[in-house]
Amino acid sequence: MHTRPTSRRHSLSHPLRAAMLPLTAAILTLSAGGAFAQQAPLKPSGKWTALTRGHAPLPPMGWSSWNAFLIDLSEDKVLDSAKVIVDSGLAKAGYIYINVDDGWWAKRDTATGRMVVNTKLFPSAAIAGGGNSFKPFADRIKSMGLKPGIYSDLGHNSCSQQGNSPEDIARVPKGTLDELAIGLRDNVERDIALYMGEWGFDYIKVDACGVAAYGPESKAVKERGYRMVEPWIDPVSPLRTDIKRVRSGYEQVGAALEKVRPANDFTFSICVWGDADVRNWGQHVGNVVRTSADIAPWWGRMLHTFDSASHRALYARPGSWNDPDMLFIGHGEFDENNLTKARTHFALWAIINAPLIIGQDLRKAPASLLDIYRNADIVALNQDKAGNAGVIAFDSHDIQIIVKQLADPGKKGVVIVNRTGTELTADLLASHLKLGADAPVQLRDLWSKQSSSFTGATTFKLKPHESLVFEASGKRELADGLYLSEMPGRLHVANDGVLQPQADPTIYRSINVWSGTKSGGERPQYLGWGGAQADMTPYDGSLQINGKGYRSGIGILAGSRMEVANRGQYGLFKAAVGVDDATRNTRDTVVFEVYGDGRLLAKSKPLRWGQPAASLQAKVDGVKVVELIARQQGSSGGAGNLVVTWGEAALTGAVR
Ligand code: GLA
Numbered sequence: 001m002h003t004r005p006t007s008r009r010h011s012l013s014h015p016l017r018a019a020m021l022p023l024t025a026a027i028l029t030l031s032a033g034g035a036f037a038q039q040a041p042l043k044p045s046g047k048w049t050a051l052t053r054g055h056a057p058l059p060p061m062g063w064s065s066w067n068a069f070l071i072d073l074s075e076d077k078v079l080d081s082a083k084v085i086v087d088s089g090l091a092k093a094g095y096i097y098i099n100v101d102d103g104w105w106a107k108r109d110t111a112t113g114r115m116v117v118n119t120k121l122f123p124s125a126a127i128a129g130g131g132n133s134f135k136p137f138a139d140r141i142k143s144m145g146l147k148p149g150i151y152s153d154l155g156h157n158s159c160s161q162q163g164n165s166p167e168d169i170a171r172v173p174k175g176t177l178d179e180l181a182i183g184l185r186d187n188v189e190r191d192i193a194l195y196m197g198e199w200g201f202d203y204i205k206v207d208a209c210g211v212a213a214y215g216p217e218s219k220a221v222k223e224r225g226y227r228m229v230e231p232w233i234d235p236v237s238p239l240r241t242d243i244k245r246v247r248s249g250y251e252q253v254g255a256a257l258e259k260v261r262p263a264n265d266f267t268f269s270i271c272v273w274g275d276a277d278v279r280n281w282g283q284h285v286g287n288v289v290r291t292s293a294d295i296a297p298w299w300g301r302m303l304h305t306f307d308s309a310s311h312r313a314l315y316a317r318p319g320s321w322n323d324p325d326m327l328f329i330g331h332g333e334f335d336e337n338n339l340t341k342a343r344t345h346f347a348l349w350a351i352i353n354a355p356l357i358i359g360q361d362l363r364k365a366p367a368s369l370l371d372i373y374r375n376a377d378i379v380a381l382n383q384d385k386a387g388n389a390g391v392i393a394f395d396s397h398d399i400q401i402i403v404k405q406l407a408d409p410g411k412k413g414v415v416i417v418n419r420t421g422t423e424l425t426a427d428l429l430a431s432h433l434k435l436g437a438d439a440p441v442q443l444r445d446l447w448s449k450q451s452s453s454f455t456g457a458t459t460f461k462l463k464p465h466e467s468l469v470f471e472a473s474g475k476r477e478l479a480d481g482l483y484l485s486e487m488p489g490r491l492h493v494a495n496d497g498v499l500q501p502q503a504d505p506t507i508y509r510s511i512n513v514w515s516g517t518k519s520g521g522e523r524p525q526y527l528g529w530g531g532a533q534a535d536m537t538p539y540d541g542s543l544q545i546n547g548k549g550y551r552s553g554i555g556i557l558a559g560s561r562m563e564v565a566n567r568g569q570y571g572l573f574k575a576a577v578g579v580d581d582a583t584r585n586t587r588d589t590v591v592f593e594v595y596g597d598g599r600l601l602a603k604s605k606p607l608r609w610g611q612p613a614a615s616l617q618a619k620v621d622g623v624k625v626v627e628l629i630a631r632q633q634g635s636s637g638g639a640g641n642l643v644v645t646w647g648e649a650a651l652t653g654a655v656r
Helices: 025-032 065-069 075-087 135-143 166-171 188-198 219-224 243-260 278-284 299-310 339-351 367-373 376-382
Strands: 061-064 097-099 105-108 115-117 147-153 203-207 267-270 288-290 321-323 356-358 391-394 399-405 411-418 424-429 440-445 451-455 457-462 467-473 491-495 543-545 548-550 553-557 560-565 572-579 589-596 599-603 614-619 625-633 643-652
Touching: 061 065, 061 075, 061 147, 065 075, 075 097, 075 135, 097 203, 115 188, 135 147, 147 188, 188 203, 188 243, 203 243, 243 267, 243 278, 278 288, 299 339, 339 356, 339 367, 339 376, 339 399, 339 411, 339 467, 376 467, 399 424, 411 424, 411 457, 451 457, 457 467, 543 572, 543 643, 548 643, 553 560, 553 625, 572 589, 589 614, 589 643, 599 614, 625 643
Parallel strands: 061 097, 061 356, 097 147, 147 203, 203 267, 267 288, 288 321
Antiparallel strands: 105 115, 391 399, 399 411, 411 467, 424 457, 440 451, 440 467, 491 560, 543 548, 553 643, 560 625, 572 614, 572 643, 589 599, 589 625
């Protein structure tokens, strides 16, 4: 485990600022070992066990106050934006959530424990006779055919209460220690009942600054009377984070939401910035899971938050989506003078099934930007009902090709992006799309609406920062089925075999945007290395068993279990399975097992590194859930993770 000198101190501003304080030895031991180091039992569940709590069958779409106004909020500003959403056709296009972010409260009423809305910002919360309620505002949003969203924090305090700037310090309501404790900590059930029950909000974002940034060194604690919370999260040394505690904090919120809204008609957004190993557990708890620290309105930062989500395609599916943060179109490098970059930002979010949450002051939005949000074809790409996140078919720092299987088995979405400031060419191959090279591929450009076709390969010139977005159709490589890597929306990685969470070295790391270069040079990391991947190994390599490469397949560690929703649709499962050549553990063996609704259907012999792939087939006619278990045999004795490949894993046979 990587340890840091305990004498080091940072003076960050905004989220996570105090989170790098040395944690206690107790937390250290707990998080690095304990439950997370134990191998979960690999029993077939016999059913689909992915998250069904909450409402997010497709990536949520809407608007949030944060990128538009920060905490310089007002009821008029929010309602005016909501009005533009309706009047400009955006509501009809699917943007229905109107989310009030940080900064809406006055205090917690210490006599009753009830949260009080800041009526200077939201005058409608002042009820005749001295009452206070957010319900009139929420009702107003609903009367416009929209859904209201609210914001809170897992701890006692929010991100803005830290005081990002002198203006913020002046703006944030003052009060006693208890009045300032506006977060969910110690108040989960009460606050959730108020927000999502009595007031009737439909969406809640729960931030985590309250358990990350109010340590003993925090200025808010030392100088402005906020309650000290020994940080649970350390973004610099992720293994010093108390992962279990963060997860159970969010689980408690989920349980309270379920209790207050048994009809399951709420959306729960977890904002823990990719920290606390949320890649692993977020999919089981929240409907929206933030994968990085905050986005900012410039190119590099946008790519950074995109990258934090785009390598996690198998961790997104109907019910829970990766969230690279809210859109920043309309600001800085994504404003109306930078339409190429703004379009690319939008296209990238659309293809990886990110929530499309607008973050600009819509009162000032020119038609050129509204036209980006309401491009019906690109919205449809994001909202395709199969819920398959796009998978990276070609990866480089310069050009990426991201391909998304649509619900119509004959159709694909594809984004080709030039990440650089230089004009580049890119070859699109039929094989990137998993379409036959011997038949024409039809392309429809979703910006220009022009159609074209090619056979085998075609070449595009891309302007600096340009992306091309197409719907593609052609002759499928698998005429009567799909590779599992084409159906992330139907694949649930129930257990990815990761025993010891590790920082991901491939994702460009970035410090919190609010701290700037004054921060002391810390290098936050994201846990998530070694998770299941589509068409690559858990460590981002090409799939290969005993010298034979596989362009399609699932890469995962042994000790893993996946559920695939066959829904009685396909008749046959097949794969070429084996230990991947990339493994560092060349000693241990693995047995691959295929179950159908809990019954063992097929099993490989024990396989070891250097042995050719075994072919595995199982009839899955009528089966609802196919389960794929890779069971490691013997003790690794320090030989490390066993990397395994389900090569060309596919469901084929009569499509009903
Ligand atoms: C954090 C979150 C942001 C926003 C702000 C509010 O930085 O990551 O999305 O909610 O807090 O202060």
